[in-house]
């Protein structure tokens with residue numbers, strides 16, 4: 001990528017953001033984002049990656065209000081302790097806990113899964129929500145570009161390691177659900193199969209958008225594998241809109257200033273931003289339904305190329321190689 005194409009990537013990301021902001025503004029004028037009401041979900045267990053802040057925190061709170069056992073994961077212990085305390089206080093649900101997971105480290109993801117499995121509890125909902133945006137060029141513990149490694153590969157590995165538990169926990173009429181948080185920036189991304197680590201010329205905008213596109217391809221392929229294996233697990237991908245969170249801390253100061261001054265009008269609140277994730281996690285309308293790109297609680301089309309099964313397969317195989325997991329997880333029926 002040349003410096004000019006880095007600028008082009010940035011402009012496209014801002015254009016995608018502006019389009020979403022305009023649509024949100026129109027919707028706010030037409031009555032806003034009424035909070036959906038869902039039936040209680042007792043005896044269901046959820047993991048919310050990045051449940052310590054922003055959209056993930058709001059998602060965890062909503063699920064905890066519905067009576068679910070909610071495990072939030074993040075990589076800041078002190079922040080998480082505070083989040084758990086607040087969640088318990090606000091929801092009066094004592095089944096809220098924190099498990100440490102640094103998604104930028106494969107070893108940490110393996111440890112997280114091991115600790116979770118030691119609890120011997122089922123898993124009905126996995127929300128792949130954690131993420132960073134437009135960070136300077138740097139690498140994860142395992143040497144991957146941070147957006148690709150953390151936002152995409154981290155969730156890829158995590159989901160694969162939890163698939164057996166998800167498959168054992170889903171049942172006919174009560175599928176387990178994988179909810180993955182992507183973004184409208186996936187529409188303007190370029191997925192460069194020959195340079196997934198953006199090493200040629202780094203654009204933080206391009207790298208973020210690419211990780212979000214990879215998550216869409218991942219979801220569709222996962223859903224295909226789950227369906228072919230006859231699993232009672234579904235996978236959907238959600239687009240939260242443009243939401244007022246700390247995700248924007250690495251952006252150029254002009255954008256941050258605009259967010260500070262006009263965020264209340266142009267951005268969704270974290271609670272509003274979490275609505276689509278919560279919807280995907282619990283609505284009976286999506287029972288047994290997977291492979292959808294959800295925005296504003298409705299299915300919309302993601303970018304046409306994301307439906308390309310050959311590309312999905314190619315990315316999946318590469319991701320298996322990069323994370324060192326065997327591409328066999330779904331070839332055998334789940335035990336139990």
Ligand SMILES: NC(=O)c1ccc[n+]([C@@H]2O[C@H](COP(=O)([O-])OP(=O)(O)OC[C@H]3O[C@@H](n4cnc5c(N)ncnc54)[C@H](OP(=O)(O)O)[C@@H]3O)[C@@H](O)[C@H]2O)c1
Pocket residue numbers: 049050051052053054055056073074075076079101102103104128129130131132133150181182183184239240241242243244245246247248
């Ligand atoms: N905000 C928006 O406008 C917008 C738009 C489209 C899509 N999204 C997507 O929505 C998701 C949530 O974003 P947000 O806006 O709520 O951002 P946020 O407020 O910055 O929250 C990000 C969450 O990810 C966690 N996280 C970051 N690095 C991590 C790591 N190495 N290991 C584990 N967890 C890590 C953070 O936990 P710690 O604090 O513990 O690090 C935090 O809980 C992201 O996937 C983002 O791409 C957001």
Ligand SMILES: *[C@@H]1O[C@H](CO)[C@@H](O)[C@H](O)[C@H]1NC(C)=O
Pocket residue numbers: 076077078079
């Ligand atoms: C952890 O979170 C606390 C409270 O939000 C913050 O002050 C601190 O800087 C964070 N630590 C790291 C390493 O990000």
Ligand SMILES: *[C@@H]1O[C@H](CO)[C@@H](O)[C@H](O)[C@H]1NC(C)=O
Pocket residue numbers: 023296297298
């Ligand atoms: C958003 O959803 C509401 C109902 O849930 C619908 O009336 C509206 O048309 C949707 N807007 C878009 C842009 O899809």
